[in-house]
Amino acid sequence: MLVIQLDSGSGVPAYRQIIDQILGALAAGTLRSGDQVPTVRQLAQALKVNPNTVVRAYKELAIREILGTQQGTGTFVTQKKIKPNDTERQRRLRQFVTEIAARAGVEGFTIKELRERLKELQVER
Amino acid sequence: MLVIQLDSGSGVPAYRQIIDQILGALAAGTLRSGDQVPTVRQLAQALKVNPNTVVRAYKELAIREILGTQQGTGTFVTQKKIKPNDTERQRRLRQFVTEIAARAGVEGFTIKELRERLKELQVER
Amino acid sequence: MLVIQLDSGSGVPAYRQIIDQILGALAAGTLRSGDQVPTVRQLAQALKVNPNTVVRAYKELAIREILGTQQGTGTFVTQKKIKPNDTERQRRLRQFVTEIAARAGVEGFTIKELRERLKELQVER
Amino acid sequence: MLVIQLDSGSGVPAYRQIIDQILGALAAGTLRSGDQVPTVRQLAQALKVNPNTVVRAYKELAIREILGTQQGTGTFVTQKKIKPNDTERQRRLRQFVTEIAARAGVEGFTIKELRERLKELQVER
DNA sequence: GTGGTCTAGACCACG
DNA sequence: GTGGTCTAGACCACT
Numbered sequence: 224m225l226v227i228q229l230d231s232g233s234g235v236p237a238y239r240q241i242i243d244q245i246l247g248a249l250a251a252g253t254l255r256s257g258d259q260v261p262t263v264r265q266l267a268q269a270l271k272v273n274p275n276t277v278v279r280a281y282k283e284l285a286i287r288e289i290l291g292t293q294q295g296t297g298t299f300v301t302q303k304k305i306k307p308n309d310t311e312r313q314r315r316l317r318q319f320v321t322e323i324a325a326r327a328g329v330e331g332f333t334i335k336e337l338r339e340r341l342k343e344l345q346v347e348r
Numbered sequence: 349m350l351v352i353q354l355d356s357g358s359g360v361p362a363y364r365q366i367i368d369q370i371l372g373a374l375a376a377g378t379l380r381s382g383d384q385v386p387t388v389r390q391l392a393q394a395l396k397v398n399p400n401t402v403v404r405a406y407k408e409l410a411i412r413e414i415l416g417t418q419q420g421t422g423t424f425v426t427q428k429k430i431k432p433n434d435t436e437r438q439r440r441l442r443q444f445v446t447e448i449a450a451r452a453g454v455e456g457f458t459i460k461e462l463r464e465r466l467k468e469l470q471v472e473r
Numbered sequence: 474m475l476v477i478q479l480d481s482g483s484g485v486p487a488y489r490q491i492i493d494q495i496l497g498a499l500a501a502g503t504l505r506s507g508d509q510v511p512t513v514r515q516l517a518q519a520l521k522v523n524p525n526t527v528v529r530a531y532k533e534l535a536i537r538e539i540l541g542t543q544q545g546t547g548t549f550v551t552q553k554k555i556k557p558n559d560t561e562r563q564r565r566l567r568q569f570v571t572e573i574a575a576r577a578g579v580e581g582f583t584i585k586e587l588r589e590r591l592k593e594l595q596v597e598r
Numbered sequence: 599m600l601v602i603q604l605d606s607g608s609g610v611p612a613y614r615q616i617i618d619q620i621l622g623a624l625a626a627g628t629l630r631s632g633d634q635v636p637t638v639r640q641l642a643q644a645l646k647v648n649p650n651t652v653v654r655a656y657k658e659l660a661i662r663e664i665l666g667t668q669q670g671t672g673t674f675v676t677q678k679k680i681k682p683n684d685t686e687r688q689r690r691l692r693q694f695v696t697e698i699a700a701r702a703g704v705e706g707f708t709i710k711e712l713r714e715r716l717k718e719l720q721v722e723r
Numbered sequence: 724g725t726g727g728t729c730t731a732g733a734c735c736a737c738g
Numbered sequence: 739g740t741g742g743t744c745t746a747g748a749c750c751a752c753t
């Protein structure tokens with residue numbers, strides 16, 4: 224079950240929080256190819272946000288071809304094209320993790336904390 | 349030496365990112381009471397941002413009595429003891445992790461992979 | 474000089490017409506890397522359209538990384554990354570032209586007409 | 599044989615595309631007075647669209663007396679002579695060319711290249 | 724009921 | 739002045 228929570232005091236725009244959490248759910252495996260995401264009106268009501276704000280988030284993901292919309296039916300996660308170009312992928316992953324660790328260090332977070340928080344995402348949330 | 353990096357794609361206002369990272373550096377001990385922070389012009393140039401943006405960030409920190417300006421000398425961290433303000437730190441950590449997860453999702457990495465890689469870094473230290 | 478004209482009776486959404494005509498101007502060479510496009514308010518006024526409609530068009534092009542926005546300054550054509558993978562490019566071009574010709578035939582347009590219209594775009598419009 | 603293709607990414611309503619392409623086929627001579635058009639169900643299935651959408655398109659053409667329904671037999675092009683309606687044709691042509699130019703822009707082809715390729719096709723015929 | 728487009732008007736961040 | 743976000747509410751296309 225997909226759960227999205229907004230942090231209104233964070234300075235991050237609501238529509239961007241929605242985008243980030245959907246992308247996060249994809250990485251966490253909570254959301255998979257073909258799954259339906261909440262309807263615009265459902266999510267808008269749940270988050271106490273204007274429907275247009277949700278529309279904007281979904282639209283951006285649709286442009287990036289991560290979500291696909293079917294008028295009158297709903298919005299779905301597209302079938303993702305996995306390119307298992309392994310060496311290249313591993314290289315990018317390594318670089319990504321290194322960057323994360325560096326930023327965490329600057330901001331005063333420990334690797335341990337990061338791993339714990341990521342684990343929470345992974346389980347369900 | 350204080351390192352500040354802006355993430356222009358995150359949707360978080362630049363001045364807010366500056367504030368957050370200075371608070372982070374204080375919490376991490378990178379920055380201590382009495383230390384001088386970069387001059388407005390220095391930081392503006394380094395971040396490729398309008399000086400007014402830096403001014404705004406410093407001003408807000410001055411209002412909170414975290415920074416103090418000494419005319420003609422520069423801007424310094426006040427002697428005041430800063431209590432960690434755990435709520436704020438938790439908020440930043442949550443936001444950081446969410447952003448990581450989102451980027452992982454769009455790049456096609458899983459949370460599981462991230463945690464494994466981070467664990468390797470953890471061990472090495 | 475970039476000229477955009479809306480055809481309100483065509484059934485094509487205004488924001489999409491803006492997108493298409495900007496992309497067309499890129500192909501025509503009217504618009505080049507680094508050029509500034511009209512400001513949101515200017516274009517909205519010229520087209521007699523709500524500013525948000527222009528914002529939506531520019532935003533979609535920004536997501537596709539065709540336009541880039543600089544708050545307080547304006548909106549610009551990004552530096553495009555040309556990948557001159559020639560054989561592949563030629564193959565796609567050939568396929569594209571074939572598809573155009575087929576559709577034109579079905580709809581009752583002649584190749585001659587197409588070329589004439591495209592020439593108009595090319596000159597300036 | 600009548601060929602209709604929908605472009606779901608164009609922003610033009612499906613029912614409108616059906617109407618336009620039938621009118622185009624009439625102008626091109628692909629479809630003539632007295633010809634039968636596909637049944638609602640056939641076309642709906644072929645275009646992967648809800649039957650109601652096809653019904654709506656046929657209905658609008660029936661109102662314009664371009665199509666006529668014969669209960670239990672099917673839908674046919676009326677005997678009525680259709681005057682080309684040049685304005686409409688010009689509108690569709692303009693729209694078609696704009697769309698081509700837009701796609702060329704996003705694919706990185708120039709108008710010049712398109713015209714050259716189209717010229718080759720023109721000669722061969 | 725679903726999503727898509729548009730308007731009008733507000734307030735914010737940035738130069 | 740620039741663009742960015744959000745709300746409220748309208749109407750359309752489609753299942």
